[in-house]
Amino acid sequence: MILRFLSLASGSSGNCYYLGTPDYGILIDAGIGIRSIRKILRDRDIPFEKIVSVLITHDHADHIKTVGCLGEKWNIPVYATEKVHKGIEKSRYVEETLYGSRRIIEKEVPFMIRDFHITPFEVPHDSSDNVGYYIEYGPHRFTIATDVGHITDTVSHYLCLANHLIIESNYDEEMLRFGSYPVFLKERVSSPTGHLSNREAAEFLATHYTPELKDIWLCHLSRENNHPELAFKTIDIRLFQEGIRVGKDVNLVALKRTTPSEVYVFE
Numbered sequence: 001m002i003l004r005f006l007s008l009a010s011g012s013s014g015n016c017y018y019l020g021t022p023d024y025g026i027l028i029d030a031g032i033g034i035r036s037i038r039k040i041l042r043d044r045d046i047p048f049e050k051i052v053s054v055l056i057t058h059d060h061a062d063h064i065k066t067v068g069c070l071g072e073k074w075n076i077p078v079y080a081t082e083k084v085h086k087g088i089e090k091s092r093y094v095e096e097t098l099y100g101s102r103r104i105i106e107k108e109v110p111f112m113i114r115d116f117h118i119t120p121f122e123v124p125h126d127s128s129d130n131v132g133y134y135i136e137y138g139p140h141r142f143t144i145a146t147d148v149g150h151i152t153d154t155v156s157h158y159l160c161l162a163n164h165l166i167i168e169s170n171y172d173e174e175m176l177r178f179g180s181y182p183v184f185l186k187e188r189v190s191s192p193t194g195h196l197s198n199r200e201a202a203e204f205l206a207t208h209y210t211p212e213l214k215d216i217w218l219c220h221l222s223r224e225n226n227h228p229e230l231a232f233k234t235i236d237i238r239l240f241q242e243g244i245r246v247g248k249d250v251n252l253v254a255l256k257r258t259t260p261s262e263v264y265v266f267e
Contacts, residue, residue: 001021001028001138001140001267002018002022002237002265002267003020003021003137003138003140003142003164003229003265003266003267004018004019004020004021004025004046004263004264004266005017005018005142005217005263005264006018006033006044006046006163006260006261006262006267007020007043007215007217007219007255007256007260007261008036008037009031009032009036009110009257009258009260010038010136010220010221010255010256010257011062011135011208011220011221011223011229011256011258012062012075012220012222012257012260013031013062013223014031014032014062014065014258015029015031015063015146015219015231015257016029016030016031016032016037016066016103017029017039017067017143017144017166018033018121019135020046020050021114021115021137021235023050023114024050024051024052024081024114025050025051025052025054025060025252026052026054026055026113026116027050027051027053027054027055028054028057028069028112028133028144029054029055029056029057029061029063029064030054030056030063030064030065030066030067030070031061031063031064031065031066032065032066032112033063033066034066034069035099035230036069036193036233040260044260045196048262049130051070051074051168052076052077052113053076053077053079053103053113054070054071054076054077054078054079055079055080055118055120055133056078056079056080056084056088056126057084057130057131057132057133057144057147057226058084058087058121058123058127058128058129058130058131058147058205058242059080059084059087059088059091059128059129060127060147061091062180064088064091064094064224065080065094066092066096067088067094068095068096068097068098069089069095069096070101070215071096071098071101071102072096072097072098072099072100073096075090075093075100075101076101076146077099077101077102077103077228078102078103079097079099079103079104079105079111079113080103080104080105081104081105081106081120081129081131082104082147083101083128083129084102084127084130084131085098085130086120086121086128087101087128087168088224088246094154098157100186105120105131105245106120106130107120107122108120108121108122108154111243113115113209114226115137115138116135116136116138117135117136117137117258118133118134118136119133119134119135119158119262120132120134121133121134121154121155121157121158122152122154122155122207123145123146123147123148123149123152123155124148124149124150124152124155124192125147125148125149125151125193125194126149126188126191126192126193126194127147131145131149132144132145132146132155132158133259134158134161134162135212137151138209140163140266141163141164141181142162142164142166143159143162143163143164143166144145144165144170144219145158145159145164145166145167145168145196146166146168146195146212146219147168147170147195147220148167148168148190148195148197148253149191149193149194149196149198150192150196150200151200151204154249155259156204156208159208160208160210160237161214162213163212163213163214164214164215164266165195165213165215165216165217166255167201167204167205167216167217167218167219167236168195168201168218168219168220168235169197169198169201169202169218169220169221169226169231169254170196170197170200170220170222170225170226170228171190171195171199171221171222171225171226172197172198172225172230173190173197173198173199173224174233175224175226175230176189176190176197176222176225176251179200179224179225179240181225185228189225191224195220195222198231198235199224199233199238201218202233202234202235202236202237202238202239203238203256205238206236206238206241206242206244207241207242209239209242209244209249209250211249212249214251215250215251215253215264216249216251216252216253216267217253217254217255217261218232218236218252218253218254218255219255220232221255221257223257228254229254229257230253232252232253235252237253239252
């Protein structure tokens with residue numbers, strides 16, 4: 001049951017992730033250009049033609065830029081809640097309207113894509129709607145939660161099920177406080193429907209870690225209010241305080257905003 005994971009991009013400029021088997025794969029969000037998606041996959045020997053679906057978390061531009069092209073030009077089914085699909089329809093960043101490729105999902109109603117058993121779940125954010133995804137494939141349990149205003153009981157439940165986890169670590173609180181953002185934007189980012197800080201992610205991970213958790217990727221880092229090294233260090237130190245050793249007890253990676261990651265392979 002080989003599973004491959006790749007971050008094509010992770011940040012406010014665009015988000016896109018790949019999860020696949022040797023026979024097929026899916027994209028989670030499509031916030032970068034189609035040429036970039038095809039090139040990154042080709043450079044990593046992942047045939048674009050094996051993409052069988054796209055899962056959308058929410059309708060902000062950095063998550064849906066290419067969804068129309070993927071759905072209508074390439075006939076790849078696009079899965080999202082009804083509210084997210086309505087947001088995509090209204091978005092000025094999506095040129096093609098989704099017709100035959102549109103697939104509507106409901107929160108906490110599981111569905112199948114080939115061998116992937118997928119459960120969307122509620123994530124608080126100031127979009128039309130927002131979900132995370134919990135994906136089961138054989139022994140692998142994969143959860144992604146991005147653009148997380150705060151960790152609710154529902155979010156916590158699905159994060160704790162994962163042995164491979166993508167969790168938002170968007171901003172450093174001091175950098176945001178003393179940075180160049182106007183006050184209204186600082187308040188939006190740090191609000192319960194904004195984004196998750198390094199400290200909040202670190203505290204959750206340190207207090208909810210179990211030995212079943214093997215991999216953590218920190219996603220959606222802010223360009224202005226964070227650095228990959230700072231996000232990594234914040235989580236690393238907090239885990240160490242609980243006796244959890246990065247590199248031995250759990251793998252930790254801070255994903256870069258515009259640079260693709262390596263391909264992670266799990267058997």
